[in-house]
Amino acid sequence: xxxxxxxxxxxxxxxxxxxxxxxxxxRNYLTPxxxxxxxxxxxxAEAQHQMEEAEERDRRLEERATEIAATLNKSVxxxxxxxxxxxxxxxxVTAANIANSIKGARGIHLDRRRIKLPEPIKTLGTHxxxxxxxxxxxxxxxxxxxPKL
Numbered sequence: 001x002x003x004x005x006x007x008x009x010x011x012x013x014x015x016x017x018x019x020x021x022x023x024x025x026x027r028n029y030l031t032p033x034x035x036x037x038x039x040x041x042x043x044x045a046e047a048q049h050q051m052e053e054a055e056e057r058d059r060r061l062e063e064r065a066t067e068i069a070a071t072l073n074k075s076v077x078x079x080x081x082x083x084x085x086x087x088x089x090x091x092x093v094t095a096a097n098i099a100n101s102i103k104g105a106r107g108i109h110l111d112r113r114r115i116k117l118p119e120p121i122k123t124l125g126t127h128x129x130x131x132x133x134x135x136x137x138x139x140x141x142x143x144x145x146x147p148k149l
Contacts, residue, residue: 001026002039004047009035016051018044065134068108072131072139077101080148083124092120093145098129102141121145 003026005017013019018039021030030036037043079101081089095115103109116130127143 002044003030003036004039004043005030005036007035016047016054018047061134062137065137069131069133069137069139071106071108072102072133072141075102075106076142076144077105078144078146081124081145083147087124087147089122089124089145092122093143094120098141098143101143 001023002018002020005013005015005019008014009030012021019036021036026036026038031038039047077098079093079097081091081093083089095112095117098115098117099110099112110131110133114132116132121127121143124145124147127145129141129143131139131141133139
């Protein structure tokens with residue numbers, strides 16, 4: 001019997017998938033828990049339409065992410081930091097600082113968790129920081145830390 005999953009079901013499929021399962025499994029487990037609905041021709045057409053819309057939305061997001069990555073790859077971000085003896089920074093430059101600087105310089109809002117910084121930057125100079133824009137799309141941003149005057 002074909003059903004359309006309304007939620008992810010372990011070992012069966014993900015939300016929106018059309019799967020073949022036994023009638024008893026549908027009647028006793030999937031339907032009572034609201035995990036699936038029987039696949040009628042109308043619901044199959046609706047599910048197909050929703051999957052096409054989701055694919056189109058993902059394609060547009062991927063294109064936008066590629067454009068953002070191209071912009072970020074060309075970007076050089078300068079961050080001023082207070083320094084002490086031997087040009088060491090008081091504190092450190094974190095992913096949140098870098099995200100705020102990118103937003104200010106390029107107008108691109110990035111979540112700080114998408115900036116891959118193994119450890120906070122504690123020295124002056126040029127650093128290359130990896131940013132996960134979307135899915136598999138990554139960009140490298142050149143960050144220059146200069147002393148605050």
